[in-house]
Amino acid sequence: MNPREEHLESLLGEYDHGVRKGWHPDYQSWRIFHALSFFIGGTTFIAGTVCLFFPGFDFWSAALYTLGSCGFLAVDVQEFFTFSGALLRANIAMSLVGSFLYVVGSVGFIPVVFAWWPVVGVWGFILGSAVIGMSQAFKTYRIGATNTLGRFSLHHIFTDVDAATAAGVEAGAGIGAWCFFFGTGLFQRGPLEGADSVLATVLWVWVAGSCFFTAGSLFLAYRHFVMRVV
Template identity: 35%
Template sequence: MTTESDEAPLVEFSNDKILERPQSGLWRLFHGTHYMIGGITFVTGSCMYFPDIYNKYPSALSIGGWLFTIGSFFFLLADLQEWWYYRVGCCCDRKYRTALETHDHTLFLHPRNSLRGRYERAEVGINFFLSACGSALYLAGSILFIPIFDKELVYGEWFFIVGSAFIYISQAWKVYRSATINIQDRHDRRFRLSNFLNDIPALGVDGFAGIGGIFYFIGTTLFLPSFNKSELDAVTVAILFVCGGTSFTLSGLFLQYRHHCTHHA
């Protein structure tokens, strides 16, 4: 058993505030690549659900299920990578706690030992954990979309519906948080639309991801047997799926721009 003083010293970052430390180039490369693979496979997989395609090519639904599974896996990798980076203040952060309280104390309005203080420090980590939960539910649902699990398809649809709700809530929360961050006065937590101008690429990432969650929530709901009763219904579902996948891909493109075309101190 070790104590905090026995642990390895905290790695120094160019930014003293640990919650705002920059990611490495390799971190951004892996994160952005995983996210883009997820978006592209979701768009391609969604196209397999058009009746004209799966009626002409019997393997289309199987390909669609596998593409969703692959995409969900890479989305989950990206979300877990991001959550692990921003978990500080939430959990599994023992060696960072001293640095968090030393360098970031001005960001917190309440002491760590209070309920509100614990929430202040854990908020970012909880937010990113919700995203990971949404991707995990997508992965579970996607696996059940593969035709060999056709008897469990309804369960897969419900996993996807709940996962979409998690993703929308998580992304809406991120958008809200970005509007409450005043870079001139970090103690000003009021919601201001002008705060979005501080990081427009981030707004694109989170906004389009949330929109994608809405499209898949509605589309998968209409995919349930009680609603999906005709070819026209199936076309509507496929269009909503493609819109959702396109939104995720646009989110990924904003992420590429943010990772590779903006300044990282």
């Protein structure tokens, strides 16, 4: 392998490269936990956002967001301790940090915490979304540049089933994160009451983001259980 190929291997390394010994993607239990954690994350985000359309459900919304954020965090922790390769693990670590900030932000939206210090919830989601969005963008770039001599190619993503479904996983999560980034930014600026309230717009942006997260999880489940790949 020449130096350029080694560089591309470290930059674009597929998930089947550098797998650590022990519990790994060949085990059905690994794939079930991986897909289920992601799916729980997306669907509880949908449910948590829907709760906010109804007065008095703030606590349940925050509880569902916390559960979902823990689901996302579980996926990232699982991947971080499964795969090797410095740049690949650094990319996974970015997502891990973002998911941890989502956990912090979700707890920050629990009514008693939000009343005490609202910045925890708002900035937990803004910063977490920014980190996850950037991390997922790089993952999508890696997919689009694999088997193309390192040049990103949309044509490769749209014409190769493996690349298309992998991009569905990563881009779905990335778009979901950016929806929460812009939605939470709008939530922070307000106003949240009165004729000029932006709350309805914020909630629908969050619903869209949650649906993109869930779509990413469905692409992942398809890859694991239909295509039999990671």
